[in-house]
Amino acid sequence: MTTPHYAMVIDLNTCVGCNACMAACSMENQTPVWDNKWRTYVHDMEIGAGTENEVKRRFFPRLCNHCDNPPCMSVCPTGATYKLDNGIVLVNDEMCMGCRACAMACPYDARYDVTYDDLDKGTEFYGELHFRTSPSVDKCSFCAHRVMKGLKPACVETCVGSARLFGDMNDPKDEVAKIVASGVAKPLMAHLGTRPNVYYISDLERNV
Amino acid sequence: MEGMFYSTQELWTWWIAIYLFLGGLGGALVVVSGLTNMYVKEHKELVLWANISSLIMLSVGSFMLFLHLLHHIAVINVLNPMVLINKPDAWISWGTQFIVWMMVWSFVYTYPYLVDSKFWRGIPIIGGLIGLFGWVGNLSLRFHKLIGWLAVINGIGTVLYTGLLLQSFPAVALWHNPGVPLLFIVSAFSTAMAFLLIALYVFIKNPEDHGLKVLFERSDVILIGIELLIIFVFFQFTTYGLESARYTAKILWNDMGWIIGFVGFGLLIPFIIEFRGVTKGWKGSAPIVLAAILVLSGGYLLRHYFMYAGVYERPYPAINSTHHLQMDGSVQTQ
Structure with a gap:
């Protein structure tokens, strides 16, 4: 049996911007949300120009x-x-x-500070379950602790539009591997040259 | 996914620029003074000025870096020399070791001169401590050239590392190119020449050092000339380069601090003053000292602007950055 190689596919056509992924992630991983620090974030953007019918929300x-x-x-x-x-990168x-x-090197702006102040506030915010003990430059872990138990990452589990898919690139029958192989x-x-393992299905073709 | 966003960073700012400046200058001072003392002219005072200044500069720079760490106790992981085996791909690992060992070897190399120095021996407590560890000076003299070379090699490493550190960030076109280490190396040695010229003209004031002053002035003119050429190459690279580089060009070449402050007062004017000094000479030392001060100021400004003008290109805005760049050169603040 080959070692899995985990990856995520995000379908921009089906993300409805409910931010449930952000909430689930922050609870699962105790991120300093009070400082606008997130392991995952959903941008609310406008694309296109012209009348309101020509501008799309992404x-x-x-x-x-x-x-x-x-x-x-x-x-x-x-x-x-x-x-x-x-394939999971951890801290x-x-x-x-x-x-x-790491934050300077990351092209994806994925790293953020967890300061001593955040640790103190985390104890107030997350209560006695707060598990962080050291300041660090944190990031998403693909919920490795869940994946090792055979569960999906919290953001994938909670996504109402199935906009996030998580799977094994080394398994040709896996849905994620199939979507990536299709080129879509x-x-x-x-x-x-970073060879990222998060893939996006564009929403542009539907909008043109 | 066609729309891209451009922003600068607010993580490593002026304090990193100071660290890079002092690191480059301190490293180059050890290299120039060490090689001068070993192969050009034995000069105890020059070594004292260069190596003690370097020690102070690296201490200040490293302490500033330490203060800005999030988790101070974990710094032990990079101070351990085994880090070079565990993390040979990280330039901060190499840089930390180069700095630590350069400080150690340059201090040991300088120690015999401290023991002989009336000034240093006359300082209360410090003078006594220097005498107490006089055996270090005797040991140093037995292996002086070897220790000198150990200091020089680590000094070269320190100078090289400051540029390679920036080059290792792939997302920013201004930083991720081979020109940055070259520019920082040339700038570091130019500022070191300027610092030593100030030491020779203002503090040491020995008429027998005329030849050394001429050597340093000529070297500095050549280094500033090369730096000007590299800056021209960067002008071309940013103006006609990748999109994020073009945003960098908008920042740099619309900023009078960069154009007049760095290129004008930090490079062109000292180049003209020193070139005139080399070709026709000056009656007094004031013009050269002025040029040297300008070169030192330019050395800091170069690194300051390099930190502030590095532009990231992303398909979404940076979450915690308050500055988003527009192609007309303006900055949209959130």
Whole structure:
């Protein structure tokens, strides 16, 4: 049995912008939402120009792209950012010294600070279940702790429009692998050589 | 997914620019003074000025970096030399080790001169401590050239690292290109020459140093000339380059601080003053000292603007950035 290689497909046609993914992620991973710091975020954008019928509203979910060549990992001086064999890029909070080189290197703006202040507020906000103990430069983990139990990431599990699909690229029968192989889903800024594992199905063809 | 967004960053700002400036200058001072002392002219005072200044600069720069860390205790992970085996791909790992070992070896190299220095021995407490560890000076003299080369090699590494650190961020066209390390190397050595000229003209004031002053002035003229050429190359690269580079061009070439402050007062005017000094000479030392001060100011401005003008290109706006760039050069603030 081959090691899985996890990836996500996001369909911009079916995201309704309910932000349930943001809520589910922040509860699952205890992110400092009071400082507008999210592991995943849904942008509410307008595309097109002209009359109101010609302008479309686009919801654009974003998260760490769990790159195969993650620049955040290569610049990390302590080894706090590391990659599992299954493709998931993780952060060891204890080892992270918070130099923010990863945030500078990330083309996807996926990293954010967790400060001492955030740790204090986290204890107030998340109560006795608060598990963060060290400041770090945090990011999405594809909910690795859930995936290892055979569950889907919290954002995928909660998505009402099935706009987020999570699967194994090494399994040709997996829906995600099939969509990526079809070419309909494309990664963001692939020209940078990061080899991202989050793919987007564009909503433009429907709108033209 | 055609619409792209352009923004600068607010994570590494003026304090990183100061760190990069002091790192480059401090590293180059150790290299120039070490090689001068070993192969051009033995000069204890020059080594004292260069290496003690470098030690202070690197201490200040590193402390500023340390203050801005989120998790201070975890810095132990990069201070451990094993980091080079665990994380050889990270330039901060190399840079930390280069800086630490450059400070150690340059201090040991300088120690015999500290022991002989009336000024340093005359300072209360410090003078006593220097005498207490006099054996370090004796040991240093036995292996002086080897220790000098260890300091020089780590100094070269420190100078090189400041540019390679920026180059390792692939998302920003201004930074992710081979011109940045070259520019920072040339700038570091130019500022080191300027610093040593100030030391020689203002503080050391030894008439026997005429030859050394001429050497440093000529070297600085050549370095400033090369820096001007590299800046011209960057003008071409940003103006006619990738989209994010074009946004950088809009920032830099619409900013009088960059055009007049850095290119004008930081490069062109000191180049003219020093070129005149090399070809026809000056009666007094004031013009060269003025040029050297301008070169040092330019060295900081270069890094300051490089940090502020790095532009990210993304298919969505940056979440926590308040500045979003428009192609007309204006900045939209959230």
